[in-house]
Amino acid sequence: MIARLLSGDLPRSRLLTALLLLIVLGLACAPFIFPGAKALNVAAKILIFIVLVASYDLLLGYTGIVSFAHTMFFGIGAYGVAIASTRMGPGWLALGVGIVAALLLSLVLSLLIGLFSLRVRAIFYAMITLAVAAAFQTLASQLSELTGGEDGLSFKLPEILTPAFRFSESTLFGVTPDGRLLTYYLLFASTVVLFLMLLRIVNSPFGRVLQAIRENDFRAEAIGYRIVVFRTLSNVLAALFATLAGALLAIWLRYNGADTSLSFEIMIDILLIVVIGGMGTLYGAVCGATLFILAQSYLQDLMGMAARATGSVPLLSALLSPDRWLLWLGILFILSVYFFPSGIVGRLREGRGAVSSSH
């Protein structure tokens, strides 16, 4: 049953299984174990990033394509929900229309970019997507009529998803059962479903062809697979999942702006998470996103303490400053690419011996 749900792609390592169970249980019970608004925000962000990073892994880890336009699709999803809810007023119809419209736009855009530039070399695609994403970001901030420009858009959701909505007067294990709780579980359920869908995709015959293209595109073409078609499909699928992740983000924040969903910093974060978590292993997205977001939210406090403790040593305290945490992650990233390209997950699986990693 479980093997069927996971499409036969089991964690294949006791430690990894334990880690994944811990993460899933932690996220499932987050509102009850970790009280407070910050903890819930962190948990929701982890959920959103799991979908976002897993969809990027489909592209980078499974197909071997580097794209820098992934946040563009993330942003389209978030803007879809935001714009529809602002224009049409809060309601389920607006949510539906926003998400469908965003999915359609992402479909068209990713198809165009894919067909236009996936024929050529990996480097070329990386550069083109970088340029396209930069242009899209400028466009989003210029069309302030539609997107709210630099200020972004704050909007309302259907009443049942708002903090003001209470579906029971009594508290549930010390937690008020409000719309916020409901929204969290909506996110949780969506993440589980989307993640299992991605797992299904990469373990299907289609997913195997993608991996064959990653390993040797020339040979894959020679066997008779049209690699342009497969690469483009992979690109489109990744874009659609990123769009849905963006929609989840907007639903959680009830706000969207260019910096929230389109910025290049998010792209860098995704890249760091995929590589550190483990390319070509969707579970890497789960572990990576959880560790990264936790580190981003809590490790910085720790670094702040370290910086104060070393305050007398000028350079060291500057290096340990909480604002510089990306420095250490960047170094970890470079080391990952060199020494363990299959990331945390690959490391854990190797620890068991017999199973060979995908790289």
Next chain:
Amino acid sequence: MIDRPALIPLLLVPLLALVALPLVGSPSTWITLTAAGLAMGMIIFIIASGLTLIFGLMDVLNFGHGVFIALGAFVAVSVLGALPAWVTADDLGLNLSALALAMIAAMLAAGAVGFVFERVIVRRVYGQHLKQILITMGGMVVGEELIKVIWGAQQIALPLPAALRGALIVGDAAIEKYRVLAMVVGLVVFGVMMLVLNRTKLGLLIRAGVQDREMVESLGYRIRQLFVGVFVVGSALAGLGGVMWGLYQQNVIPQMGAQVNVLIFIVIIIGGLGSTGGCFLGALLVGLLANYTGFLVPKVALFSNILLMGAILLWRPRGLFPVTSR
């Protein structure tokens, strides 16, 4: 040396300028815009030239190139900040010497860091494109953070030296003094690059290496040492470009590397990956178009680069001057 298909792209720059003339209307405005555009193009060429050189010879696309540009600009901030008397004096000689010092320091710093970057980061991933993109991107993140550690994360003003402020009046047209300097520096860099590449043995080896690396190796030349040398020179050029770009923007922020990355990628895609002449033409086209559209339709100016890239790629999918072996 110039064959027929290469001639058409060469005509693009004057063609663009001619098309713009009736649209702009007034000839003096047109002269101002054209001069400004050419100067901007020259600056873009300087920051992009190192990247295309490195890519052409080594087949390494350095996504961390922007960091060297930012480094150059920050070194210039420090050098010019240390020489307040030379910079504020209304004396062209002193101003230019201060600038020259800043440029030399920036090139040395960027070249030295480039050497380390090649040894530590790039050397292990020759020939592996996916890893190259990832690892140089990682280098970019680390480099940007290190710049923040040294110079702080905030924006720093980089004012022009006193004698370079303001504009020269030629007839009715105003041409900013700094843009004249930028044009001179750009032409010198382009001239020296072309001279070295086309007229020296070193240039012959580099060009041969771009065309067919194995053949050059089999003739007994150590192409690895050439690689390191080109990487250092490319990084130093980025440092020089950083000084020019910083002065052009009149301020520097640590994120500027990532910002100009987009611009220089567009330029080398337009020019044809690895081609120095193509990079020069691409940079001039981007600079001119940005200034014309900035005057005619300001909203479009923000997207002029990418529209130009799209148009060129539809016409020539591999850029203006594709390098044969790539």
